[in-house]
Amino acid sequence: MPTMVFSMLAALAPEPGNRVLEIGTGTGWNAALLCHRLGSRNVVTVEVDGDNAADARLRLARARFHPTPVVGDGAAGHPGGAPYDRVIATCSVGRVPHAWVSQSRPGGVIVAPWGPEYGGEAVVRLTVAEDGTASGPFVRSCAFMRLRQQRSARPSSLEYLSGPWPADGETTATSLSPESIADWSAMFAVGVQVPGVFPLVERYDDGSYTLWLHDTAVTSWATVDGEPDRTAYEVVQSGPRRLWDEVEAAFHWWDSQGRPGFDRFGLTVTPAGQTVWLDAPAQPVPIPA
Structure with a gap:
């Protein structure tokens, strides 16, 4: 998608003389x-799939470009070419x-591109600080497509049920x-607050549907x-986590903040982990215990 490629390169804002690490x-x-x-000479590009990497090298060579190609885990970067001005x-x-x-x-x-398990995804622009953190x-x-090393298994709904419907589920109702x-x-806002949960939708011919939530x-x-x-x-829930209750509470938080778009969110990355914030790094998005 050319508009996405160029918008991300515009956000990267590479300058003459910069060394760039490309993941993928x-x-x-x-x-x-x-x-x-x-x-x-200033471009290092990492690809996990050996066949894709070989095909790309041929295309690049035909265009008379010769970046440093690396076949490996993009999550590890490429320390041999560091330090980089842009990633x-x-x-x-x-x-x-x-x-x-x-x-x-x-x-x-x-x-x-960054997104929680639940869905909703946006491009983040981080600036690296002297203390080994990055925020933006x-x-x-x-x-x-997800970085291969971070893809999670998504079992079908049947793997969650302990017996005939509604199995051991508790039935309630919601107005949302x-x-x-x-x-x-x-x-996006829900997914940040409800980690380790993903949705599936089962649609029917009459226009109705069932939203499934799985951990x-x-x-x-x-x-x-x-x-x-x-x-x-109608809501049915089962297990130690009440997933719809969590999702509904997260939605109401987002609604109470004025239904912010991606432009009001940001991310801070440290050696210990990462935090999504709203409007400023000092205002982390709440994640219920």
Whole structure:
């Protein structure tokens, strides 16, 4: 998608003489653009798939570009080429590898698609500090393939059920339509507050549907039945986590903040972990215990 490629390169803002680490060579097009701007000697590109990397090298060579190619785990970066002035990822992450920060110069910039397990994803632009941390805002929405090392298994709904429907689920009701949480920024805000949870949607011919919520630990599940022209929706929940209750509370927090878009969120990365914040680093998004 050319508009996404160029918007991310604009956020990266590479300057003449900068050394750039690219995570995810793919077809090689983005690496070619970087080489054209900075010179091949200043570009290192990492690709986990050996066949893709070989194909990209051939394409780049035909275009007379010769960046340093690395076949390996993009989460590890490439310490042999460090320090870098810029790091750009062409795959999404749920955790920014600290190797990208530690291999960057102070003042360096990291641009990467970031999103929680639940969904909702945006491009973050981090600036690296002297103390080994990095922080910055989200600049636009996006949807990328996940970094291979961070992909989680997503079992089917049947693996969560202990018996015939509704299994051991407890039935309640909610006035919040599951459709309300389909907004991309709402999914992002919910996902940040409800870690380790992902949704699936089962649609029916009459226009109704069931929203399934699953935890990645395969301990808890929930369903909400979405039907047109309803004001109350049936909820079934099971397991130690009440997943719909968590999602509903997270949605109401987002709503209470004025339904912020991605431009009001940011991310701080430290050696110990990462924190999503709203409006300023001193205002972390709450994550219930």
